[in-house]
Amino acid sequence: MSALSFRGNSSGIAYTVKVSRRARHARLKMSPEEGLTVVLPVGFDPKRVSALVESKMEWIMKVQGNFDKHRAAEPAQAETALPEAIELAGVGESWRVEYRYDPLRPGIFIRELDGNVLDLSGGVDNRAWCFEALEQWLKHRAKLKLGSQLTRLAAINGFKISGVSVKKQKSRWGSCSSRGNINLNLKLIFLPPELVRYIMIHELCHTLHMDHSARYWEAVARYDPDYAVHDREMKHAWRFVPAWFSSNR
Numbered sequence: 001m002s003a004l005s006f007r008g009n010s011s012g013i014a015y016t017v018k019v020s021r022r023a024r025h026a027r028l029k030m031s032p033e034e035g036l037t038v039v040l041p042v043g044f045d046p047k048r049v050s051a052l053v054e055s056k057m058e059w060i061m062k063v064q065g066n067f068d069k070h071r072a073a074e075p076a077q078a079e080t081a082l083p084e085a086i087e088l089a090g091v092g093e094s095w096r097v098e099y100r101y102d103p104l105r106p107g108i109f110i111r112e113l114d115g116n117v118l119d120l121s122g123g124v125d126n127r128a129w130c131f132e133a134l135e136q137w138l139k140h141r142a143k144l145k146l147g148s149q150l151t152r153l154a155a156i157n158g159f160k161i162s163g164v165s166v167k168k169q170k171s172r173w174g175s176c177s178s179r180g181n182i183n184l185n186l187k188l189i190f191l192p193p194e195l196v197r198y199i200m201i202h203e204l205c206h207t208l209h210m211d212h213s214a215r216y217w218e219a220v221a222r223y224d225p226d227y228a229v230h231d232r233e234m235k236h237a238w239r240f241v242p243a244w245f246s247s248n249r
């Protein structure tokens with residue numbers, strides 16, 4: 001898709017318009033999450049979109065009706081509950097989460113209390129705000145704890161790195177730049193410690209060899225003799241990320 005994307009509305013139906021370089025013809029897409037999307041080829045006159053949507057109204061209403069029926073049939077699964085506890089296996093921490101409604105506080109206020117209690121107060125009836133606040137807190141926690149673990153592991157084993165960053169990423173657990181900057185996926189904080197250590201060793205060894213050559217794996221084996229087992233386990237490691245974190249964000 002190109003950058004051009006806008007919202008439109010005809011006959012009370014809201015939709016998103018996207019211009020795609022790969023599209024040959026205008027087409028309509030419906031999804032339960034995003035509703036109606038109109039995909040246009042480059043050069044399609046945006047003034048014609050409204051007529052296009054009108055001409056497909058029967059199909060749109062039928063698909064929308066199916067989504068509504070489906071949603072009504074399983075209301076429980078549509079919403080992920082807010083967590084009451086958060087296990088951060090990767091850094092050996094376990095937190096209890098408390099939600100306190102306070103109409104006088106705008107937004108969400110989040111505090112770490114003694115005894116590993118995470119206290120959210122304010123508009124906690126707004127689920128989206130709560131998820132947002134928890135994610136911000138996790139980012140902060142992961143930077144602090146995973147960052148210091150990596151720095152320590154590097155120092156103990158004599159690796160030279162120039163920086164560490166922790167980000168939420170979809171498909172990569174870590175990466176290492178040619179300048180020795182290591183990036184870790186925030187979701188590592190949910191994984192068993194031996195897998196977190198393996199990913200750290202994996203990236204640290206890229207400061208020695210930027211490839212996955214035999215020499216590279218020899219280096220990894222020196223710091224993690226079980227690396228082959230760990231590498232295999234990483235293929236299924238997404239299951240350690242809790243549903244409230246992976247499905248809501």
Ligand SMILES: [Zn+2]
Binds near residue numbers: 202206212
């Ligand atoms: Zn690698």
